[in-house]
Amino acid sequence: QTDITVAIQLEPPNLDPTGGAAQAIDSVLYSNVFEGLTRFMADGSVVAGLAESWEISDDGLTYTFMLHDGVTFHDGTTMDAEDVKFSLDRARAEDSINAQKGLFADIADVMVIDPLSVAVTLTQPNGMFLFNMAWGDAVIVAPESIENIASNPIGTGAFAFTDWVQGDRLELTRNDTYWGQPAALEAATFRFISDPTAAFAAVMAEDVDAFVGFPAPENLPQFEADPRFQVLVGNTEGETILSMNNKMPPFDNVLVRQAVSLAIDRQAIIDGAMFGYGTPIGTHFAPHNPDYVDLIANSTYNPERARELLTEAGFADGFATTLKLPPPSYARRGGEIIASQLRAVGITAEISNLEWAQWIEEVFTGKDFGLSIVSHTEPMDIGIYANPEYYFQYDNAEFQALMVTLNATTDPATRSDLLAKAQTTISEDYVNGYLFQLAVPTVAKAGLNGLWLDQPTAAVDLTGVTWSQ
Amino acid sequence: MIRYIASRLLSLTLSLIAASIVIFAVIEVIPGDPASFMLGVNARADTLAALREQMGLNDPLPLRYFNWVTGMLTGDFGTSWTYKTPVADLVNDRIWVSLPLAIYALFISTIIAFPAGIIAASRRGGMGDVSIMGATQLGVAIPNFWFAMILVLIFAIKLRWFSAGGFPGWDNPFLALKSLTLPAVALALPQAAILARIMRSSLLDNLGEDYIRTARAKGLTRRQALWRHAVRNALIPVLTIIGLQFSFLLAGGIIIEQIFFLPGLGRLIFQSISARDLIVVESVVMLLVFVVIVVNFAVDLAYAAVDPRLRSRA
């Protein structure tokens, strides 16, 4: 077998990774069709991509990238420094619709030196710059094909886009003129199945070869028991948290936030909502990251103490609040469990289930919520706690200063210390209830090798996938 | 006849205008800003504004309605905000799933319902009647999504006769029909139950009419009187139901399309509603309403073919 059918939950709304926030765009296209100057590997490390190498000036303000020679886009045009300048300038332009415009905020200027080298000047040193350039939102696109990129994506990757039957599937074929190691698979089809029942049925009926991000963890034991399938349970960058509106009473009171955190039985949530899949966390940081600090003890399940804390805070009779939930089952099921646990300590959380659009409008933009559950899947995103405008509205000057220092620091050891400090601060401030690191289950047919286990970024990288036998 | 058609056409047009106003009014008040939804969590205000401008969300409502309607009249249904492709293309892709599915389901429901209704009516009160009517009672009571779940469990997962869902395209018509079979059955059975009941009661009404007695007095057997005289008269109410069912099947497959992950119109609407892709929602709902109204019109014409009284009244 030289082709593959991979199912993922969500269909990309369009195919422009530089113009939309939807993760599904990256899931399908990242590394397969589009590449950036640097790229993520399966373990989350950042390595060279289209840039063969780079030099960083001593003040840390200028990055000079040397590009691979002989790279062409799928339409046959060459990829050179002009395309890099075009892509970066387009992403940071005034009228840019790039969803991660912040990644480019520090760029002062992009200068073409010769067709294979380009210099990027920053306004301030940024320890994360190479990391930022690995994001799917920073891939290199060409001015020739930019017009129709949303429906006909043309990149430099090992697969070329061929067809998209909206609502059903998207097809890729191998790029035989790929500049790097060519893919083993000749063709790949992505199917989009969000309904958990349909997902189960599709895998069971062997309609798909692999399902990345299988939506129903309760069915995984069945696949594990079935010799036709293999189950890979990997880590994601998704810290799943019970977010609290830090500016809205009573959550502006740290005692209340602590009480909520202690009222939650993480294990029950992981068992009940995720059927055991997921790693408990005590702060907003991925456990598989070397800089992770285990702070679970700060919020061990203790409903008696939670009730005491509430009394101390003046809410002996409890209070009522809202719990607004986006569609994924970790949120919907987790929400029901949390509501029931909170009810046990006297807090009435009224559940409302929202579609993503409404969640973004009401919770994320409108900040009209008491509690919510969401998985923050962006890699290394503890920086959001430095933004008092961010939806949970944590406003701590000390923490903000800490982040400024961190951004300007490039020394790894110092960075580790600073990150540990940051993790401890938010954990002890009980900014949010930290639940678990989202697991990403992949169900694949036996004999399929080379799929990513973890999800350092949203991607179904097929370039290294092979069938055994 | 021409006058009849003309007056029906006039009321058809008025209905379409009324429907378009209702649809536009209803859909424009949906909360949820499509621009911010598309751009997601980290969108910045200026980016949002740029997208809003680009999508024409800043025009006054009447102008937007006018543009929408005139666009539709010229075959331009606008461009999907999320898919970035013309809605007409999206619909064109999806209709080749939903339309065949609806026709297939209607076909199944009709070939089950007609014989069942006729047998039940001709053996009124007998064992056949009682068991068929019992089965239809059950058929009406079973929610089609539950039935679909059970069908998938049995025929796709356990027996693996059919695929659990998805649609391979019409390149291979056999595979395409095969993949539509389970969904069509799930949709058709409750409809067949309803249709069989209507067929039976309509036939019984007609069998009680004087003209059946006249036909019997001519020497027709009970069976001949049923087939030659009662069935055609009984078709009149049945046609209405078939028309209604067709419209229902076209749109009502939403849940079924979801369960079998078929890329049909129903799923398009469902996704578009979640994505606040208003242009798509508006246009597809309008299309469905259009189909319903046109089907009703066609049913009216079919009446005239079956019933000469209507033909000459016109």
Add this chain to the structure above:
Amino acid sequence: MKTAMPLLQIRDLTLTIGTTEILHDVDLNVQRGQIVAITGESGSGKSMAALSIMGLLPRGAHSTGHIMLDGTDILTTSETELCRMRGNTVGMVFQEPMTALNPVQTIGDQVAETILIHENTSKTQAHKRANDMLHRVGLNVAPTRFPHELSGGQRQRVVIAMAIVKHPKLLIADEPTTALDVTTQANILTLLKDLVREFDMGLLIITHDLAVVADLADHIVVMQYGRVVESAPTPDLLANMRHPYTRALFDASRHQVDLPVHTGGVQLVHASHIVRDYPAPRKTLFGPRPKFRALDDVSFTIDRGERVGLVGESGCGKSTLTRALLGLEDVQGGTITLDGAPVFAGKKPNLSVRRKMQVVFQDPYGSFNPRHRVSRLVSEPWHLLDHPPDDPDARIAAALADVGLAASDASKYIHEFSGGQRQRIAIARALIVEPDLIIFDEAVSALDVSVRAQVLDLIADLCRKRPLAYLFISHDLTVVRSVTDRVLVMKSGKIVEQGATESVFNSPKHPYTQTLLAAAPKLPNFQEASHAADAV
């Protein structure tokens, strides 16, 4: 005359449906070329007897005895054989021509079907014979027409053509003319008589109209409660009437009402030049709506205490006139006044005028809300009064007593009463506000002869108690003749003749009145009949 074996011979026919016995020991013979009439009150089992012969009894029917038709016993013959006989040996014509035909098939097809079922001929051949038969029954329209394109009389001809196209030996006709106009009825009856002579068929005709019976039949069978109470050749039966029920039946239909004389009075109703238009369906999409004129320049008067009759064919505008008189609908031209005040005053009904008139309708079953008790039904017109009376129960009891019902009936529901009783209740309802004028719109047409006689007597009685003016609408000329002082004859929305009842009936001036009177079947006198019997 004694022939060997009658065409149809029914012996000891007993029929039960479920647990009720419908027919008991019925005996009946029909010879070739003979017309036998079955008569009797509604529900006496006439239709069931006919259906037994056809073998088309309703479900659950069980019959014993013998029905020998042309040498075959229907009751023991298989269904397949019966199908072969129906239409071939025996044909049947039903009462209701409006529903007896399949609405979605052409008349030609329906007649040809009888041939095609029984014979192995070509379609064209069958259609040709069907067309000939349609011509023979006097139908001169294209055989490609659909039933709804024909009038009632024309449809009945189609049904007859269908029944006799195979020249059956026996034709059964169940009330073949009840739904038709007098003139059409006369034509159909003549046609049937001619066909019997021409084809030498036996004809078994069922009718409750004794005038028709006497005029047409060679032999009469009288039924009551599922039994044959008398059966004899027509002249013999008319002369002797051995059974009291037969006598009662004939007495009732010849019943003469003893109407008190009307002495003349001041004018009560004045209708001048009334025009009533109904909008007709549009001919073109946007053109003006055409009009159908249901009342065309109608003028007449009714004096206090005067009894006026209104006769005319179905659809001539009688009921329309009723509604206009009652002020229920506005008229497009002319004026109607009651005691000088207009009956229709704008949208709001003119209550002071309304309370001087009441109405009694034809259908004793449809005239009452089945969910209300009699007391409420009867007292409904009190709505016209400014205050309801202080002693409602006594008033209701009095009104019921006036029409011969008991005060205790006030608490019953309408379904507990027979047709005649219902009509009495309708009259009680009309009387309760002591109106000056009552309109009887076909008030006795739906009643059996004997019941009708009682109700007519009741009306005459009421006239004796107090001066009561009424407009009596009927298509039955005999009845109108017996209860009115003056008569109006109406045709197509116009009054074509009016005058004192006796003079109009004795010397009609207008040709239409003349045809109407000629077409009405007349019951012979006992004397004449017995003379005729003597002569045989």
Add this chain to the structure above:
Amino acid sequence: MSRSILIGASLTLVFLGLAALSFIYTPYDILSFDIPNKLLRPSVTNWLGTDHFGRDILSMIMLGARTSIAVAVLAVGIGICVGVPLGLLAAARRGSLLDELIMRGNDLVFAFPSLVIAILITAIFGPSAINAIIAIGIFNIPVFARLSRGAALPIWERDFILSARVAGKSSLRISIEHILPNITNLMIVQGTIQFSLGILAEAALSYIGLGAQPPTASWGRMLADAQTLTSIAPHTALIPGMAIVLMVLGLNLLGDGLRDWLDPRIRVARS
């Protein structure tokens, strides 16, 4: 009283009874979860087993019956309270502009795909039982309007209406006094049928997450929650499915039986 009335009424009564009982008693409290005891098969302690949160399914069915019945009854109520007056009005003013408007309005509502509109409504106003009631109720209005108009028209032709008009009664009064009582049977029968359709519609809306919100129990949501569990714990999907089928079946049998029983033509023939 026919067999179908008996079966239908007993099924309906069982569910009405369960719903009523749930106000004072359920075997377990469904608000507190018992996750270690999830997905238990039916047993002596939990007669119908437990769900994925360890809740007692029998208790859920009882409370779900309450939700289904409440939503369906209120939706039918909307249909009757708005639809019947509209239908009576249209019948009373037969052929007028008002009649035409009402009937065209009905056709228009019928032309809309009901499930899509229900989804839209809940998308606009947020998912909740109230919005489900409104969404289902809207589509009940034309059903009752058309039916009551259709039933009222022949009654308007009857002579007793003419008598009432001769008695000077206004058409409003006639509609209430004479027409309404004579179409009540028909409305009761149709109400039963719409009630069962309401149960199905509520289940469908809840199934796609647009009906009553947790922690309120609902059969449709139980099915949705159970749909991935069908192969590991089939009872979680079978039991709520059967509850829907039996309740709807009961109501339909009851409706059909009542129709036959109340139909005066048939009743006359029987007596």
